[in-house]
Amino acid sequence: MTIDATVPNVARMYDYYLGGYHNFAADREAAEKILAIFPDTPAAAHGNRRFLQRAVRYLSREAGVRQFLDIGAGLPTQGNVHEHTDGRVVYVDNDPVAVAQARALVEDDERVAVAQADLREPEELLADPHVSGHLDLGEPVAVLLVSILHFVPDEADPWAIIARLRDAMAPGSHLVVSHLTLDGVDAGPAGEGTQVYRRSSAPIVPRPRAEIERFFDGFDLVDPGLVWVGQWRPAPGEDATSHGYGAVGIKRS
């Protein structure tokens, strides 16, 4: 595995925001630049994780979903998907470090598999033996795209990628998305933040609400719809700091 530790890596920058240790000096330096512009980024990153966990618990306990495909799963941290469901889980990431760490964490758990694949190549991703061998796509599945789509530029057509995944999902399947936005943020800090990520492993593309809503074409949103992640079925007293919108949708039949 070759790792260029001199290029800030988006998985490791996120790990740093969450207080993890899987990061190098270049990751920390870039992350600190973001923190100087947006000091509440760690609170927002933790809020995004809690959104993911609440969505998985809802799907597992209330919607009866037994299979989860977590694309852009990231470095294992607290509260991973398989800890919030007793269903089958496949973690997917295109970052070899995230994949190696995830494999080390779950190697003894036969409910969980890990694939190295790229969301921008959905056919290959779905055909990866760790995905196709572990999940039955003839049965409902929850596809989790949590804090990953803002690393897929418009030129790669993330809407078409989701449509391809949707076509492969059985009736009763769900889609979970959270996505960074700069709605309500002044142009100055917005531009500075985007600039920091331009020098990272994956330039960031924050999107306005209407563009994020289009990811759910062909899905019906469950309550409360597309909202700030901190407002999606929060537990009482939970911190609501959010840098993005999130929603859960069920595939329209």
Ligand SMILES: C[S@@+](CC[C@H](N)C(=O)[O-])C[C@H]1O[C@@H](n2cnc3c(N)ncnc32)[C@H](O)[C@@H]1O
């Ligand atoms: C901000 S982290 C999100 C981690 C986790 N989903 C969460 O929300 O807590 C984004 C992850 O997406 C991964 N990623 C970015 N672009 C990707 C792509 N095209 N295919 C697969 N993974 C990708 C990164 O390596 C990183 O681990």
